[in-house]
Amino acid sequence: xxxxxxxxxxxxxxxxxxxxxxxxxxxxxxxxxxxxxxxxxxxxxxxxxxxxxxxxxxxxxxxxxxxxxxxxxxxxxxxxxxxxxxxxxxxxxxxxxxxxxxxxxxxxxxxxxxxxxxxxxxxxxxxxxxxxxxxxxxxxxxxxxxxxxxxxxxxxxxxxxxxxxxxxxxxxxxxxxxxxxxxxxxxxxxxxxxxxxxxxxxxxxxxxxxxxxxxxxxxxxxxxxxxxxxxxxxxxxxxxxxxxxxxxxxxxxxxxxxxxxxxxxxxxxxxxxxxxxxxxxxxxxxxxxxxxxxxxxxxxxxxxxxxxxxxxxxxxxxxxxxxxxxxxxxxxxxxxxxxxxxxxxxxxxxxxxxxxxxxxxxxxxxxxxxxxxxxxxxxxxxxxxxxx
Ligand SMILES: O=C(O)C[C@H]1C=CC(=O)O1
Ligand SMILES: [Mn+2]
Numbered sequence: 001x002x003x004x005x006x007x008x009x010x011x012x013x014x015x016x017x018x019x020x021x022x023x024x025x026x027x028x029x030x031x032x033x034x035x036x037x038x039x040x041x042x043x044x045x046x047x048x049x050x051x052x053x054x055x056x057x058x059x060x061x062x063x064x065x066x067x068x069x070x071x072x073x074x075x076x077x078x079x080x081x082x083x084x085x086x087x088x089x090x091x092x093x094x095x096x097x098x099x100x101x102x103x104x105x106x107x108x109x110x111x112x113x114x115x116x117x118x119x120x121x122x123x124x125x126x127x128x129x130x131x132x133x134x135x136x137x138x139x140x141x142x143x144x145x146x147x148x149x150x151x152x153x154x155x156x157x158x159x160x161x162x163x164x165x166x167x168x169x170x171x172x173x174x175x176x177x178x179x180x181x182x183x184x185x186x187x188x189x190x191x192x193x194x195x196x197x198x199x200x201x202x203x204x205x206x207x208x209x210x211x212x213x214x215x216x217x218x219x220x221x222x223x224x225x226x227x228x229x230x231x232x233x234x235x236x237x238x239x240x241x242x243x244x245x246x247x248x249x250x251x252x253x254x255x256x257x258x259x260x261x262x263x264x265x266x267x268x269x270x271x272x273x274x275x276x277x278x279x280x281x282x283x284x285x286x287x288x289x290x291x292x293x294x295x296x297x298x299x300x301x302x303x304x305x306x307x308x309x310x311x312x313x314x315x316x317x318x319x320x321x322x323x324x325x326x327x328x329x330x331x332x333x334x335x336x337x338x339x340x341x342x343x344x345x346x347x348x349x350x351x352x353x354x355x356x357x358x359x360x361x362x363x364x365x366x367x368x369x370x371x372x373x374x375x376x377x378x379x380x381x382x383x384x385x386x387x388x
Contacts, residue, residue, distance in 0.1 A: 001042045002042065002081075002083055003041070003042050004041055004083055004085045005042050005081050005084070006039050006041055006081065006082050006084060007040050007080070009037070009039060009040075009071065009072070009075070009076040010037070010038040010039075011068045011071050012038070012367065012373075013035055013064055013065070013068055013371065013372040013373070014034040014036065014367065015031050016033075016034060016336050016370055017030065017031045017334070017335045017336070018030060018031055018032060018335065019332075019333060022143045022169075023143045023169060023172065024054065024055065024200050025169065025199065025201075026054070026055055026058045026202075027059065028055075032305070032333065032334060033052070033053075033056075033372075034305040035050065035051040035052060035068055036048060036107075036362075037051065037107040037108055037110075039079065039108070039112065041084055045115055045118055045119060046115070047118070048111055048114055048307055048360075048362060049311065050311065051064070051071070051104050051107035051308075052064070052103070052275065052302050052305065052308050053067075053302055054302055059250075059302075060276070067104045070098075070101050071108065075094060075098065075108055078097055084112060084116065084119075085116070087109070087112035090112055091105070091112065094108065102253065102277065102278035102279070102282075103276075105278045106274050106275045106277070106308075106311075107308075108279075109279035110124075110274070110280065110308070113128075113280060113311075113314075114311075114358045120356070121356050122356060123314060123358075124311065124314035124357060124358055125315070125318050128280060128315055131314075131352065132318060132320060133352070134351060134352050136313055136316055136317065136350050137165070137322075137325035137349055138326050138349060139165035139325060139326070139329070140157050140162070140165075140166055140332075141327065142154055142166050142167070142168050142169075142185065143169040147185065154185065154188075158189070158192055158193060161346070161348065162345060162346070164193055164348050165348070166185070166196070167196045167327060168181070168195065168198070169200070170198070170202075171199035171203060175203070175210055175211045175214075179211060182197055182215060183217075183218035186218050186219045186220065195218075195220050195221060196220065199223070199224065200250070201225050201227060201250055202226075203226050205234040211226070212238065215243075216244050221244070221245070222247055222269065223238075223247065224249050225248060225249040226238060226246065229251040232264045233266075235261070235267060236264050236265050239266060239268055240265070245269050245296070246267050246268050246269070247268065247269035247270070247298060247324070248267035248270055248271065249271040249276075251266070252270055252272075252276055254278050254282045254286060255277070255282060255286045255289050258270060262289060262292075269296040270290045270295050270296075270297055270298065271298050271300035272286060272287055272290075272297055272315075272316070273312070274308070274315060275302045280314070280315045283315055287315075287319055291320075296323040296324060297322050297323060297324070298325065299313075299316040299322055299326030299327065300312075301329070301330050302330075303330045303333060305330060305331055305338050306330075306339050306342075307358065309330045309331055310358045310359065313326075313350060314352060316328070317352045328350050329350075336369075336370060337366060338362060338363055340362070
């Protein structure tokens with residue numbers, strides 16, 4: 001086997017507790033399931049990628065277990081023996097052979113670019129056209145499910161200087177209750193904070209039409225995916241109201257969907273997510289569609305751990321404009337540190353690592369402690385020890 005060829009594909013499911021319940025209209029998260037993909041080359045070079053979603057199958061069509069299965073059963077045979085010095089050739093082969101599975105493709109592409117960056121001695125950003133910035137603005141999501149707790153959390157974030165923009169998860173309660181919740185938070189924080197809301201598709205168009213003037217009146221700066229992902233014409237009607245910028249999130253499945261939304265004038269802003277786009281290069285193509293169409297950009301997350309977060313950051317750092325900032329706070333929602341050296345968050349920004357590849361190193365002890373199969377791995381060993 002060639003030195004740069006992939007010798008082994010490893011997929012690991014981690015269950016990581018969250019610092020508090022994270023309440024979305026589609027799910028309440030008490031923990032996050034992170035799928036890590038490690039590509040081991042014959043010469044010992046290794047790349048890591050992440051395939052992470054929210055709430056099992058409640059957010060999208062790929063579950064953590066499904067991502068692992070798809071990679072183990074279908075991606076791995078195409079990857080073993082492949083030459084990692086040609087990541088684009090490998091991704092082209094995968095895209096031709098495997099339909100959809102965008103989260104799994106993103107995880108694999110991330111690992112391939114991590115390898116390539118390590119071999120060339122450059123950060124992944126430099127493989128994607130080159131970075132324009134080393135720091136990215138990061139907001140925080142208030143989603144405890146309780147208005148007073150959300151206000152206290154925001155006050156603490158503002159006081160510590162970590163965040164001054166907040167996204168509120170709504171859509172679970174009746175519209176008037178959600179609007180009261182949002183208005184109370186904005187009233188408490190005033191001009192000290194930018195407030196945005198994410199409905200995660202929960203409203204009908206009629207409910208959204210009722211809510212938008214009230215949210216505008218309350219001082220909300222952005223409304224994310226208020227109605228169903230496929231409701232392009234409805235999104236266009238809400239956008240045309242011109243009350244608050246409307247952002248597409250779940251509706252975006254890569255550059256083609258972005259092109260259709262832009263043609264239909266169905267959003268003012270796109271939430272760019274490397275997982276939803278099917279990888280970093282597809283996400284970069286989507287960003288190009290937005291730039292060409294005059295659609296603003298926002299750096300989104302699937303609440304990934306540090307690997308997916310930094311893969312996203314490496315891409316977002318290459319964008320000339322990212323008007324609405326980013327939400328790359330996923331690692332801060334987790335109780336456990338998955339890296340040897342934690343990511344650096346300060347003054348409302350995340351620093352983009354400058355080392356080769358992703359520029360992050362996994363904390364192997366944390367991975368061993370959090371992996372879902374740790375008990376079965378132990379029980380494989382235990383009987384042998386008992387028998388011996
Ligand atoms: O945007 C989403 O729908 C998913 C995610 C991003 C931030 C957050 O709290 O949830
Ligand atoms: Mn969203």
